[in-house]
Amino acid sequence: MTAPSQSHVSMSGVPLDPKLEMNKQTVLAFYEAGLNDKDFDAASRLIGERYVQHNPLIADGLEGFKGFVTYIKETFPELRANVQRVFAEGDFVIAHVHGVRVPGQAGTAIVDIFKLEDGKIVEHWDVMQPVPDSAENQNGMF
Amino acid sequence: MTAPSQSHVSMSGVPLDPKLEMNKQTVLAFYEAGLNDKDFDAASRLIGERYVQHNPLIADGLEGFKGFVTYIKETFPELRANVQRVFAEGDFVIAHVHGVRVPGQAGTAIVDIFKLEDGKIVEHWDVMQPVPDSAENQNGMF
Numbered sequence: 478m479t480a481p482s483q484s485h486v487s488m489s490g491v492p493l494d495p496k497l498e499m500n501k502q503t504v505l506a507f508y509e510a511g512l513n514d515k516d517f518d519a520a521s522r523l524i525g526e527r528y529v530q531h532n533p534l535i536a537d538g539l540e541g542f543k544g545f546v547t548y549i550k551e552t553f554p555e556l557r558a559n560v561q562r563v564f565a566e567g568d569f570v571i572a573h574v575h576g577v578r579v580p581g582q583a584g585t586a587i588v589d590i591f592k593l594e595d596g597k598i599v600e601h602w603d604v605m606q607p608v609p610d611s612a613e614n615q616n617g618m619f
Numbered sequence: 620m621t622a623p624s625q626s627h628v629s630m631s632g633v634p635l636d637p638k639l640e641m642n643k644q645t646v647l648a649f650y651e652a653g654l655n656d657k658d659f660d661a662a663s664r665l666i667g668e669r670y671v672q673h674n675p676l677i678a679d680g681l682e683g684f685k686g687f688v689t690y691i692k693e694t695f696p697e698l699r700a701n702v703q704r705v706f707a708e709g710d711f712v713i714a715h716v717h718g719v720r721v722p723g724q725a726g727t728a729i730v731d732i733f734k735l736e737d738g739k740i741v742e743h744w745d746v747m748q749p750v751p752d753s754a755e756n757q758n759g760m761f
Contacts, residue, residue, distance in 0.1 A: 533754030566706040571713050586746045588730035604728045604746045612675030
């Protein structure tokens, strides 16, 4: 994963609260383990006593996440999640991500929201939208 | 707009830096003016010297945003943007929003990311996904 340099400071350059910084690092490690390495066991160590899933295509809980990792490992072995920006406030980490299932494809714009408790991920929301081939502006989706 | 109660504190209940709090209030006012009231003039007063647009369906700049507000006012006069969660870090405000174009529809899950400078909005990214009628879990998208 391309760990964004801003993960060590807030997006304005101000050093973050250590808890916020640790939560960001946990989420970045979760992308690396769960999505890029597709290593469910490693990713599951970053999940707390529950994993409340809001992505409508994934079943609830740890077993649902295991099924998702198994699916992408078998179906899209080269899938990459490239974190473009990461933010933290309170118990939440928000990441703006470029997901590419197959190298060379335009991929998907994603925002994931994670809730953490005691340094572990316990809840996940996301929104996903395909990156279009053309757009009304030249700024890109990221 | 249903202003979320957490707009006055961080998502963990800790009082926010006054700048972060002010940026959140600016963004909440922008939803109210631009999307719920569909009042371009009011919304434009919250935009800075530039408005860099990353939504691929909207033209760049203030004129592009004006065209968007005109479009929704004419086409979806009852459109509502209901902010479910709002976060802030550094120069950025991130909002998790339930957009409903026509009352009664399932609507759209949206995350908007705004960059602010000197208290005004200068850049916007978003990701949008239709809320499905059924899902693999019972947790909803919000």
